[in-house]
Amino acid sequence: MKLILDISFSSFATGIHQWLVGAVHSEGLVKVIEMVIAGLALLVFLVPLCFILGYMERKVAAFIQVRLGPNRVGPKGTLQIVADTIKLLFKEGLTPNASDKFLFNLAPMIVVVTSMLVMAPIAFAKNFQIWDISIGVLYVSSISSIAVIGILMAGWSSNNKYSLLGAMRSGAQIVSYELSVGLSLISIVILAGSLRMSDIVMSQENGWWIFKGHIPVLISFVIFLIASTAEINRAPFDLAEAEQELTAGFHTEYSGMKFAMFLLAEYINLFVVSAIAATLFLGGWMPFHIGHWHTFNFVMDYIPSSVWFLGKTFAIIFIIMQFRWTFPRLRVDQLLTLEWKYLLPVSMVNVILVTVMAIMGWHF
């Protein structure tokens, strides 16, 4: 099972490449066609992913809130989210008269496209990665910060006071929390000695960083979870769309498919953030190994690497979902206090600790 899956992913890509080179005879054109294929494959992956995440969120919320959740459309309510998507597709996408129409229509695209771009360097399985760029971690943190432009654009162009307030909140929030996210990513980069995602995964062959890195890595893992929850605008940090305060925040004026784009981006971001956490701290697609327990390790190896990766990712997604349904929302000044007075100093000290640890070779 494992062998079939792992070989098929990489050999599939190589096979396509060789066939294209033989058929097209142009290096540039081959690149373009391959990019298109990769993009389409990503879309085909993302749509069911968002359905699953949407269904999961509703079910998790329902179980926390002592209710059943969707259970009418399809078996166990699984098709509810499909029905909702169809509803959104057929709804009229209103554009307010007083809005800046170009920016208004562009904003959801930017938000979705940036969140999709971040998927590129993520290793979904062994040897299965869209783009193994040498500056993977840097790429992720820089591309994800473009999303804030989309949100600011949406809030500004709607010409709605609630939207403007939401967008400004979001701007302050994302820019601040990016620092903590970056610093906690850096601690792993220091330990692994590389920005390349595949190198980081390979460095965890003999143990995941969360186990090898002692307490400092544990701290940066927690900081990463908190700060990235804030960066993707999810509760308890969902101030940008705080329903009880700003009705819907920056997407108050959006409806139909344009609104669905924001929803889509939210779920993709949720997945991306969890995937990065899984890759950097929990070993990505690396199976769980314990020292010299050869039989145990051998059994673990039999689980396909893609299952390992998705399992870890969904475990983290579940934690972030639990945050959302159990915590009240922070106030805007408390949100910034948390970042600038607590998370940032802690993560700065933490980076120093990790550096010392890496230099002295104290980690396993």
Place this chain on the structure above:
Amino acid sequence: MSLLGEDIVTEDGEFVINIGPQHPSTHGVLHLKVWLDGETIKRIQPHLGYIHRSIEKMSESLSYRNFIYATSRMDYLSAHINNQACALCVEKGLQVEVPERAKAIRILMAELTRLSSHQLWWGCTGLDLGAVTPFFYAFRERESIMAIMEETCGARLTQNYCVPGGVMYDIHPNFRNRVKDTLKQIRSKFNEYEEILTGNVIFEQRTKGVGYISAEDAISFGCTGPTARGSGVSCDVRKLFPYDGYEKLQFKEILEQGGDCYARYMVRMAEMKQSVFIIEQLIDNIPEGEFQAKTKMVLKLPKGEFYQRVETARGELGVYIVSDGAASPYRIKYRSPNFSNLSALERMATGTKIGDLVAIMSTIDLVIPDVDR
């Protein structure tokens, strides 16, 4: 800062937003005009009238039996207590002696109403602060109280169970057991409430020191109920001007000195326990006898003025009836707790953030139809 439409910021550099009349956290059609400086609130102006149904004027053409039912639609979360206030006021005018059994049933129902109202408030407070889950927890327990109401009164929300002279029907045979089961269930859930909201760090940060109002201010704005008791003002009508036999019962008037959202929150949390305590004292001691005093078909109050105050879940409700001796009141005036409590909103919220405004509104526990009537 001019966009395509009108200016978002006025010429004076003011940023004005209209919160409501349709807004998720106003719990009704309250319209607040809010002047902002960034996120900080400079001024608040409540606009009323969106749900004015002229209940007071309407009552002038209704008989003394009928006007009571309109009051269920005022503060719909303490519908029974509103009815009780009117019934008491009419009884005062008629000088009818209400049977002991009716009094006990009225108190039981009033405390159940208070409990369910506070539970809904607790859920909504969580919801307003961004925690959705408490809302569902609160509704789980509230549902069993609603079932009791439905069984005995025939309605879940607007009970219309009180009539001048007593209550409309006797309690359902199942009533005692059902109330006992419900109380057991509610008692076991109090810890859950504390765990999910009260002890939460974010919740404490959001409420402690937010929306402060001093005792003097609370008195001068006419605040009553948990809103005033959170500032340490003793104003429980059940203690100070007992009615329907509250004087025979043991319960504490909950006072907190904080004056902030957290204090108001704690008052209501403790009041829920007191309500449970009151019901437990009464449930096994409902006196036998009539559930309604004998009254005439057409009630006529003697010429004069009558006033009765009761403690609803939100504060002091006053019913003022002026009678000219006819079969319907000459003039009726309700002193509603929410109207006075709302007037203190600007004092509490000026200088705070928008997020705080939501927290303050939810701890005042406004019911908008009661503000407007």
